[in-house]
Amino acid sequence: MKSRLMFLLLLSMSLQVIASSNNQLNLTEIHTYADEAGFNGAILVTRNEKLIVEAYLGYADSEKTMALTRQHLFSPGSVGKEFTTVGMMQLEAQGLLSYEDKVSKYVKGLPEWASKVTIHQVLNHTSGFPKIKWHSGISTADAISQIASSEGLFTPGSGYQYSNLNVVVRALIIEAIANMPFSAYLQQHIFEPAKITEAYQQLTPQDVSANKAAGDYPTYINGVTVYITPEELLKFEQALTSELLLPFSSLQAKLDGDVLSGQQHRALYDFGSFFKDEKGALLYWQHDGSNPSHHTLKFHDFENEIVIILMSSDGNKSTLYALKEKILKLLAETEI
Structure with a gap:
């Protein structure tokens, strides 16, 4: 009961801060839904590049004694795949690789059957590599x-x-x-241009940050195990769509073309899903990820210039989609 009352107090205080920053946005529905769903996480919303909602609700630790703050990091799950995707696209733009190159040109020790796998195929998951076999504490060496x-x-x-x-x-x-560890490439070519300073790649148990929210699965895999704050995931999205990392036209060119996944709106490369109008203009894209109680939803409405970042550690991904819809409904009813 005590922890429940504390949750409601933190929730109320956070939403009051949001409301005071802009009295036009009615947050009662968000308050009610978050309370009923037991949401534990962060809500960030921008409109026309202006931050209009920022809330950290609940706790960072499993004992529910430490209030969640903007300093706490979450695993973005599959959303983190965008980092390796962007890195590969940057190198291609510089002429340092071709999407049709065989991966065996760069990676040694592959099985014979994989000698025909191309970079394009590892970017769109048509390589033939099986699913990873997860276990607690899995490392890069295990994955290799x-x-x-x-x-x-x-x-x-x-x-x-x-x-x-x-x-x-x-x-x-x-x-x-690049002749450097991927973690160094990530820092120099993606995080620094985007002004991201707290995110990191976790490769050993010694890398674990004290600011990491509880609820993730312990892994230490190159390219896969990344942690980031909600605020910095927002910065990444802004960098991704404002040409700080790549020409946006090159990103859009890698949305269409997927025919093998059976998912009509799945992006060809790892940018989640996308929707266009009848003239081919990009309306919005979104990407979600999980690990396993950490859940992330990154949503960008290009038509209305709305970005929503939702990250949680309560194990309920469906809550993020419901919150997104409630936020969009409120914004549609409000002029900001």
Whole structure:
């Protein structure tokens, strides 16, 4: 009962701060839903590049004694795949690789069947690499061993299997071309341009940050295990769509073209899902991820210039989608 009352107090205080920053936005529905759903996480919303909602609700620790703040980091789950995707696209833009290059040109020790796998195929999950076999404390070495001993699920380019092993291969390719650890590339070429300072890649148990919110699964995999604050995920989205990292036209060019996943609106490369109007103009994209009680939803409405970042540690991904819809409904009813 005590922890429940504390949650409601933190919730009320956070939403009052939001409301005071802009009295036009009615947050009663968000307050009610977050309370009923037991939401534990962060809500950030921008409109016309102006931050209009920022709330940190609940706790950072499993004992529910430490209030969640903007300093706390979450695992973005599959949203973090965008980091290796952007890195590969940056190198391609510089002429340092071709999407049709065989990955064996850069990565040694692959099984024979993978000699025909291309960079394009590890970017769109048509390589044939199987799903990663998770276990607590899994490391990069474990993942590489799985790659080396894997059997192809299908002839490269003929099927689809969403796999984190593709992401590990991307990180290894970036390391081979850039001649630096992927964590250093990530810092220099993605985080620094986006003014991201707290996010990090977790590769050993010693890397674990004291500011990490509880509820993740302990992994230490190159290219996969990344932690970031909600505020900095917002910065990444802003950098991604304002050409700080890549020409936005090149990102849009890698949305259409997926035919093997069976998902009509899935982006060809790892940018989640997207929707266009009848003239081909991009209306919005969104990407979600999980690990396992950490959940993330990154949503960008290009038509109305709205960005929503939702990150939680309560284990309920559906709450994020419901919150997104409530926020969009409120914004549609409000002029800001």
